[in-house]
Amino acid sequence: MQVTPTAIHDVLVIEPKVFGDERGWFTESFNAGDFSAATGLDVEFVQDNHSFSRQWTLRGLHYQLENIQGKLVRVVAGSVFDVVVDIRQDSPTYGKWVGIELSAENHQQLWIPPKLAHGFLVLSETAEFLYKTTNYYHPQSEACLAWNDSTVGVKWPLPAGIAPNMNAKDLAGLSWEKTPKF
Numbered sequence: 001m002q003v004t005p006t007a008i009h010d011v012l013v014i015e016p017k018v019f020g021d022e023r024g025w026f027t028e029s030f031n032a033g034d035f036s037a038a039t040g041l042d043v044e045f046v047q048d049n050h051s052f053s054r055q056w057t058l059r060g061l062h063y064q065l066e067n068i069q070g071k072l073v074r075v076v077a078g079s080v081f082d083v084v085v086d087i088r089q090d091s092p093t094y095g096k097w098v099g100i101e102l103s104a105e106n107h108q109q110l111w112i113p114p115k116l117a118h119g120f121l122v123l124s125e126t127a128e129f130l131y132k133t134t135n136y137y138h139p140q141s142e143a144c145l146a147w148n149d150s151t152v153g154v155k156w157p158l159p160a161g162i163a164p165n166m167n168a169k170d171l172a173g174l175s176w177e178k179t180p181k182f
Contacts, residue, residue: 003038006100008086009093011116012039013100014072014109027107029074030132039111043070045132053122053129058156058164060119061085061145061173065180067138068114071131078127079103081157082110085117085145087181095176097154115182117145121156121164143180146173 002015014035018027028034036042053059061083063069073082085097101123102108112118120129147154147170158164 001034001038006084006098007093008084008096008098008116009091010111010113011084011086011098012111014039014111016107016109018107029109030072035072041111043134045072045134047133047136049131049133049137051129053127054165055122055125056158056162056165057122058119058147058166059170061117061147061154062119063087063115063117063143063145064135064138064141065143066141067135068182069137070114070134071112071118072109073102073112073118073120073129073131074107074109075102075104076128076130077104078122078124079105080120080122080124080127080129082120083118083154083156084110084112085152085154087117087145087179088115089181095152097152099154099156117143117179119147119170121158123157144170144173145179146175149173149176149179151176 004013083099086093
């Protein structure tokens with residue numbers, strides 16, 4: 001597997017080996033030993049999540065204040081623009097964001113360490129998004145940073161005139177100033 005650092009401290013792009021021929025392809029999407037050897041991380045995943053979304057759906061920017069989760073995310077159908085915002089006050093990249101296109105075609109994964117806000121925008125007609133978490137979902141402590149906060153300034157690839165499809169929880173995301181940080 002190939003591991004590439006991003007502009008945010010500790011956020012990593014993971015590219016597993018893909019073996020293909022005229023029949024199709026095979027990849028080992030996760031191997032704990034290989035992941036640890038390639039990243040230097042020793043993490044235990046306790047929950048797998050799978051979501052399906054339609055084009056221009058925007059989910060996020062989410063995180064938990066308790067049961068803090070690290071996430072290994074990937075797309076198995078379609079494509080998304082995946083975004084991570086650093087909300088760790090002691091981090092050298094505090095307040096920065098990074099975005100990457102994850103797709104079924106590129107097989108890339110993103111390691112998102114604990115204490116970061118995360119969200120994605122569906123670029124394809126539909127997308128299926130899978131993620132492994134290092135802690136259990138804890139809805140009582142879930143927080144949401146506003147997707148369009150001007151201080152953070154995420155550049156979502158939305159076409160002119162298209163508004164993202166969002167639920168009430170995500171529409172009520174907090175500004176950077178009001179968002180609890182770590």
